[in-house]
């Protein structure tokens with residue numbers, strides 16, 4: 001019997017609804033198909049739960065529990081509404097990414113034919129976003145913040161691009177492309193940010209020489225924002241710095257048709273965190289209509305990462321079953337949530353995916 005310890009933080013607003021839905025899918029997978037694996041889920045407090053019980057959106061005790069786990073499932077956080085001075089910092093997710101050195105934020109986009117503006121085939125691409133440096137003031141400094149005000153009227157932000165950070169994210173992109181269409185596109189603004197994005201692009205060119213059988217090209221970020229909208233089917237794996245990746249992946253989610261379809265994994269060498277791309281959606285919290293697909297697929301990505309790390313084909317199969325069951329449900333348009341144009345709810349999607357697991361158990 002193999003035991004995998006997974007920390008689970010439900011997050012805020014729709015977080016508990018979609019994380020509980022994900023747990024239902026994972027528990028039924030384990031009960032029905034994986035009786036030689038034990039998934040040991042342990043709840044940790046992050047977000048409003050932590051603020052209310054321990055005065056921090058990321059209590060130390062929660063971080064210790066995460067450290068004792070193989071991975072983390074994190075619900076979306078209502079970061080925009082946390083009290084000023086919260087010791088969890090401006091973003092607990094950012095702090096977790098920094099603490100565990102989760103340098104790769106992997107954000108796949110699959111359209112499943114939902115967005116009728118893209119009738120010519122499925123959009124299927126992955127954005128690989130550098131996650132620990134760039135413009136993100138909460139994680140790009142050893143001490144202090146990358147954002148500061150020398151005077152009352154001047155605000156400044158420091159952007160960090162390092163050779164090491166560029167190398168590891170670009171290698172990760174080629175690794176992901178190896179099991180896909182073997183095409184990697186680097187996105188940058190090296191025509192203006194000649195030194196910082198110049199370094200990123202130079203490293204991309206050096207590493208792409210190691211992968212000569214792959215197609216490797218690059219695009220300036222503004223041209224990419226335009227082309228992604230018009231020709232998303234052209235792309236396979238896109239690798240870029242932190243903020244460009246953050247923005248382009250939301251654009252890609254729009255192309256797919258809903259933020260509720262956009263999963264993500266934050267991974268490092270020793271730890272990974274599953275977290276949907278979207279926020280805590282307070283406008284629909286408590287209505288039972290939140291789409292749980294992005295969170296469920298993010299959990300599938302975590303099990304794929306764990307399967308590769310521990311060389312455990314049962315976890316890889318589990319991840320594949322989650323992907324396939326979800327795909328079948330979406331393609332048949334069965335009881336989908338309103339964001340996908342359906343009349344269903346969180347529960348109907350969850351039950352639908354669980355029912356499809358038997359069909360995809362090959």
Ligand code: NAD
Nearest residue numbers: 076077078079080081259260278279280281284290291339
């Ligand atoms: P949001 O992503 O929460 O919502 C944007 C829109 O998409 C809303 O109309 C919402 O209803 C819809 N939506 C999002 N997820 C959905 C789902 N699963 N199913 C159906 N519809 C969904 O962005 P926002 O409104 O700008 O932010 C709300 C809060 O989330 C803010 O406090 C923000 O700071 C925070 N936030 C957190 C994260 C994170 O934890 N990773 C990411 C982004 C925003």
